[in-house]
Amino acid sequence: xxxxxxxxxxxxxxxxxxxxxxxxxxxxxxxxxxSSRGDDPPPTGDGAELSSMEISPAPDTAxxxxxxxxxxxxxxxxxxxxxxxxxxxxxxxxEPSAEEEIPEPPPxxxxxxPPPAEPGCSAALRLDHSWRGYVQVAVVVTxxxxxxxxxxxxxxxxxxxxxxxxxxxxxxxxxTYRNEHWNGRLSPGEETEAAFLAEVGRHYxxxxxxxxxxxx
Numbered sequence: 018x019x020x021x022x023x024x025x026x027x028x029x030x031x032x033x034x035x036x037x038x039x040x041x042x043x044x045x046x047x048x049x050x051x052s053s054r055g056d057d058p059p060p061t062g063d064g065a066e067l068s069s070m071e072i073s074p075a076p077d078t079a080x081x082x083x084x085x086x087x088x089x090x091x092x093x094x095x096x097x098x099x100x101x102x103x104x105x106x107x108x109x110x111x112e113p114s115a116e117e118e119i120p121e122p123p124p125x126x127x128x129x130x131p132p133p134a135e136p137g138c139s140a141a142l143r144l145d146h147s148w149r150g151y152v153q154v155a156v157v158v159t160x161x162x163x164x165x166x167x168x169x170x171x172x173x174x175x176x177x178x179x180x181x182x183x184x185x186x187x188x189x190x191x192x193t194y195r196n197e198h199w200n201g202r203l204s205p206g207e208e209t210e211a212a213f214l215a216e217v218g219r220h221y222x223x224x225x226x227x228x229x230x231x232x233x
Contacts, residue, residue, distance in 0.1 A: 177221030
């Protein structure tokens, strides 16, 4: 390339760079001047629409003071006094009112004591010996569980039996025999023994017991 053309291109580029530098300086000076005057840069696009909207102030969110004023006094003691008054001098335990009914205690029930058992006795017959036509029989007299007896008598009326000898008892009348003076008093449950010899028939039947009656 010829040297003259190269020098012309360099001069053109230099001029172009100078113009650009001047333009940059002018823009910088203009922005600096605008900012010192307080002018806002021109809005563009949606910013212009937002600037035209009226922005209402935020509502007052202050919460009202619900606490009572300092001049108001509150009585904090709301529970009633349960103790007795110091002036009354009454007891701490309340007395029942006249309208309250005091329950009566249940009546005492006592079981009636059973009546004492009357004195009594029993008489059992026991065959001790037997041979042709004759028998020896024991009479066992026992006092009952009531009271003591002072004497006894037994009825020895037995069919087919004819008493002809006896001991530890005495003949009273008819077929009745009673105690001797040494074996008449018997405590409850105590027993004594008498006996007799008798003539019997072929078909006699000796009972297990005979009637006994206590005597004074």
